[in-house]
Amino acid sequence: xxxxxxxxxxxxxxxxxxxxxxxxxxxxxxxxxxxxxxxxxxxxxxxxxxxxxxxxxxxxxxxxxxxxxxxxxxxxxxxxxxxxxxxxxxxxxxxxxxxxxxxxxxxxxxxxxxxxxxxxxxxxxxxxxxxxxxxx
Amino acid sequence: xxxxxxxxxxxxxxxxxxxxxxxxxxxxxxxxxxxxxxxxxxxxxxxxxxxxxxxxxxxxxxxxxxxxxxxxxxxxxxxxxxxxxxxxxxxxxxxxxxxxxxxxxxxxxxxxxxxxxxxxxxxxxxxxxxxxxxxx
Amino acid sequence: xxxxxxxxxxxxxxxxxxxxxxxxxxxxxxxxxxxxxxxxxxxxxxxxxxxxxxxxxxxxxxxxxxxxxxxxxxxxxxxxxxxxxxxxxxxxxxxxxxxxxxxxxxxxxxxxxxxxxxxxxxxxxxxxxxxxxxxx
Amino acid sequence: xxxxxxxxxxxxxxxxxxxxxxxxxxxxxxxxxxxxxxxxxxxxxxxxxxxxxxxxxxxxxxxxxxxxxxxxxxxxxxxxxxxxxxxxxxxxxxxxxxxxxxxxxxxxxxxxxxxxxxxxxxxxxxxxxxxxxxxx
Amino acid sequence: xxxxxxxxxxxxxxxxxxxxxxxxxxxxxxxxxxxxxxxxxxxxxxxxxxxxxxxxxxxxxxxxxxxxxxxxxxxxxxxxxxxxxxxxxxxxxxxxxxxxxxxxxxxxxxxxxxxxxxxxxxxxxxxxxxxxxxxx
Amino acid sequence: xxxxxxxxxxxxxxxxxxxxxxxxxxxxxxxxxxxxxxxxxxxxxxxxxxxxxxxxxxxxxxxxxxxxxxxxxxxxxxxxxxxxxxxxxxxxxxxxxxxxxxxxxxxxxxxxxxxxxxxxxxxxxxxxxxxxxxxx
Numbered sequence: 006x007x008x009x010x011x012x013x014x015x016x017x018x019x020x021x022x023x024x025x026x027x028x029x030x031x032x033x034x035x036x037x038x039x040x041x042x043x044x045x046x047x048x049x050x051x052x053x054x055x056x057x058x059x060x061x062x063x064x065x066x067x068x069x070x071x072x073x074x075x076x077x078x079x080x081x082x083x084x085x086x087x088x089x090x091x092x093x094x095x096x097x098x099x100x101x102x103x104x105x106x107x108x109x110x111x112x113x114x115x116x117x118x119x120x121x122x123x124x125x126x127x128x129x130x131x132x133x134x135x136x137x138x139x140x141x
Numbered sequence: 142x143x144x145x146x147x148x149x150x151x152x153x154x155x156x157x158x159x160x161x162x163x164x165x166x167x168x169x170x171x172x173x174x175x176x177x178x179x180x181x182x183x184x185x186x187x188x189x190x191x192x193x194x195x196x197x198x199x200x201x202x203x204x205x206x207x208x209x210x211x212x213x214x215x216x217x218x219x220x221x222x223x224x225x226x227x228x229x230x231x232x233x234x235x236x237x238x239x240x241x242x243x244x245x246x247x248x249x250x251x252x253x254x255x256x257x258x259x260x261x262x263x264x265x266x267x268x269x270x271x272x273x274x275x276x277x
Numbered sequence: 278x279x280x281x282x283x284x285x286x287x288x289x290x291x292x293x294x295x296x297x298x299x300x301x302x303x304x305x306x307x308x309x310x311x312x313x314x315x316x317x318x319x320x321x322x323x324x325x326x327x328x329x330x331x332x333x334x335x336x337x338x339x340x341x342x343x344x345x346x347x348x349x350x351x352x353x354x355x356x357x358x359x360x361x362x363x364x365x366x367x368x369x370x371x372x373x374x375x376x377x378x379x380x381x382x383x384x385x386x387x388x389x390x391x392x393x394x395x396x397x398x399x400x401x402x403x404x405x406x407x408x409x410x411x412x413x
Numbered sequence: 414x415x416x417x418x419x420x421x422x423x424x425x426x427x428x429x430x431x432x433x434x435x436x437x438x439x440x441x442x443x444x445x446x447x448x449x450x451x452x453x454x455x456x457x458x459x460x461x462x463x464x465x466x467x468x469x470x471x472x473x474x475x476x477x478x479x480x481x482x483x484x485x486x487x488x489x490x491x492x493x494x495x496x497x498x499x500x501x502x503x504x505x506x507x508x509x510x511x512x513x514x515x516x517x518x519x520x521x522x523x524x525x526x527x528x529x530x531x532x533x534x535x536x537x538x539x540x541x542x543x544x545x546x547x548x549x
Numbered sequence: 550x551x552x553x554x555x556x557x558x559x560x561x562x563x564x565x566x567x568x569x570x571x572x573x574x575x576x577x578x579x580x581x582x583x584x585x586x587x588x589x590x591x592x593x594x595x596x597x598x599x600x601x602x603x604x605x606x607x608x609x610x611x612x613x614x615x616x617x618x619x620x621x622x623x624x625x626x627x628x629x630x631x632x633x634x635x636x637x638x639x640x641x642x643x644x645x646x647x648x649x650x651x652x653x654x655x656x657x658x659x660x661x662x663x664x665x666x667x668x669x670x671x672x673x674x675x676x677x678x679x680x681x682x683x684x685x
Numbered sequence: 686x687x688x689x690x691x692x693x694x695x696x697x698x699x700x701x702x703x704x705x706x707x708x709x710x711x712x713x714x715x716x717x718x719x720x721x722x723x724x725x726x727x728x729x730x731x732x733x734x735x736x737x738x739x740x741x742x743x744x745x746x747x748x749x750x751x752x753x754x755x756x757x758x759x760x761x762x763x764x765x766x767x768x769x770x771x772x773x774x775x776x777x778x779x780x781x782x783x784x785x786x787x788x789x790x791x792x793x794x795x796x797x798x799x800x801x802x803x804x805x806x807x808x809x810x811x812x813x814x815x816x817x818x819x820x821x
Binding site for chain 6: 286288289309310312314317319357358359362406
Binding site for chain 4: 558560561562563580581582584586587588589590591628629630631634635676677678
């Protein structure tokens with residue numbers, strides 16, 4: 006079994022808040038991340054698939070094809086977007102890095118499997134010093 | 142003459158648009174950067190001062206003091222903020238990286254000079270692949 | 278299960294040597310790392326916790342709270358210090374990256390658990406080209 | 414159990430193609446990577462070994478010795494080389510990152526074991542945005 | 550005056566040799582870089598333009614337009630190519646990083662000027678530890 | 686004129702203090718950097734030379750030869766050393782990054798010129814977020 010990872014970048018605005026809480030409670034929990042006027046990030050997304058190298062190509066998955074799937078399924082929907090307002094697969098969800106990584110997994114997995122490969126991990130950097138990982 | 146640089150990080154939301162143009166014109170010029178729902182970045186800010194090392198310390202400027210000035214004068218005002226709506230020194234200004242760097246220079250320079258040093262350069266990464274530099 | 282990592286930096290002096298060996302033996306095993314006049318590093322510390330996102334916040338752990346714990350429990354004790362002479366939790370221990378990572382785990386774990394989370398991994402870069410990982 | 418990783422760099426030329434296919438078929442599968450005039454990369458290689466810290470040194474493996482093994486067993490054979498034409502341990506093999514990582518594992522493992530340690534992982538960056546991992 | 554830089558990546562094969570010298574002389578001067586079977590690199594290219602921010606956009610140059618020019622003028626001609634055999638603007642030229650940077654400048658400058666901007670610098674990383682800069 | 690830079694790494698221990706001041710005064714000026722038990726850094730050193738490419742090689746300076754000069758003149762004297770106690774060319778000098786960069790320039794320049802090249806800049810990272818530059 007070999008693991009292949011492709012790294013992509015995008016940037017987006019978001020805010021963290023619980024709609025059942027007032028502004029004060031939100032600020033006490035989420036701090037500046039709850040700013041009602043939004044803030045944003047340059048996200049770095051690592052998508053890892055696993056499999057055995059094909060005897061015809063030496064690939065477990067064509068990295069170019071993987072890039073196309075990630076672009077169409079994720080990047081096109083989140084790049085230069087407001088994660089809270091404009092991303093269908095995050096609707097009614099907190100836009101924490103944790104939830105975002107899980108949501109990306111759910112979006113990507115069927116497309117990866119359709120190409121005969123297995124999704125192994127989503128790693129998402131929200132800043133250069135904070136990142137999350139999800140393995141399904 | 143020696144040049145000393147300190148690197149800081151912050152993140153913020155913004156959008157690029159000309160209020161005299163309609164949405165279509167804005168999109169044709171600024172593309173996804175004109176999204177009315179905002180997008181955002183992890184900015185990386187390099188502040189460079191110059192001078193001659195003090196015979197008492199070997200410093201041209203105390204890097205810790207420089208950090209404090211940058212924190213109070215810039216980071217506290219822009220971190221986790223909406224650059225178009227919440228930053229006084231960007232008011233009535235496009236929030237392009239170019240303008241942002243010039244505005245940071247203007248904010249910082251008096252504080253740096255007050256401490257007997259000379260501001261040399263502002264370098265601002267908007268993304269890992271796009272950055273601007275301003276030398277006054 | 279989602280994994281959240283926070284990255285911190287600190288720098289310190291240390292040396293590697295076995296007090297039961299003479300200088301020659303120490304140099305033959307540890308090379309320049311045994312220099313009796315010390316050397317030092319900029320360490321990069323990755324602390325990873327795991328859990329399920331809270332339905333109230335989308336967080337598995339508040340990254341800001343995690344940063345505070347790491348700062349108070351580890352960084353304040355090791356930053357700009359001599360690891361061999363000044364760090365209580367390394368006392369009577371080799372200051373190899375391996376031992377250092379294990380010692381950091383032992384220091385951090387009770388504080389992380391006290392906040393209802395699970396420590397998953399310590400990753401410690403001694404240089405940009407040498408790092409260790411410990412999973413408890 | 415602690416994991417120790419050492420990072421090395423080298424650069425090489427290669428091409429991806431299946432000798433049973435004509436140029437058109439190769440191009441349709443491998444794209445520009447099949448260029449008969451070759452292309453190349455700066456590879457970044459992470460070699461991870463695992464073990465328990467020695468009570469005499471605090472090391473699971475001497476990082477300097479590990480570097481020497483990797484240098485002699487791998488880097489000397491691939492650095493500034495053509496992977497398809499000049500590397501004995503890749504002979505008759507596709508030079509995909511996947512196959513390359515597996516081949517590096519096979520070359521390194523006996524030498525690591527001979528020194529009483531266990532090889533845990535090979536991580537190989539072909540570009541800053543594409544990497545593979547192999548765990549034996 | 551503000552400076553705007555855009556960073557691009559590509560990879561290519563090349564070799565360094567003087568056709569008036571025999572293999573031995575070439576090896577004594579260029580070392581492994583003269584390997585007749587080629588080697589290669591992941592190049593990182595920084596293109597810097599300078600100007601004053603437009604009062605209509607806050608831009609000195611549209612970074613997206615700059616990216617398109619660099620892509621069409623340079624990247625499309627060098628990515629996944631053999632620099633010695635396949636790049637018209639390097640013909641009859643050593644493919645040292647120095648010459649490569651000068652040649653990129655000559656190719657780009659007319660296209661940049663045609664868009665009313667000024668090229669300021671080409672910075673080219675051949676490896677993470679070796680880079681060249683050219684200012685015209 | 687083209688500029689060629691080579692990047693090297695080393696690590697060392699040091700402390701900042703003025704021997705004419707007592708501990709309290711030193712701590713008030715240098716903070717934790719004055720710790721009498723030392724601290725240390727992984728330094729990153731960029732050495733830039735300038736010149737015109739040779740018509741025989743395309744080089745302004747052989748990067749391998751440059752590496753050898755930097756290794757023998759600087760790295761061998763500072764790597765895994767105590768900058769205050771063991772480095773002849775820093776004797777009786779504050780080991781601030783500013784002074785260190787100037788001292789490296791003075792050491793290197795004669796050796797570079799002896800090889801017919803011109804030293805242009807020393808850039809020295811003390812941490813990933815603090816660096817100095819000196820141009821002679």
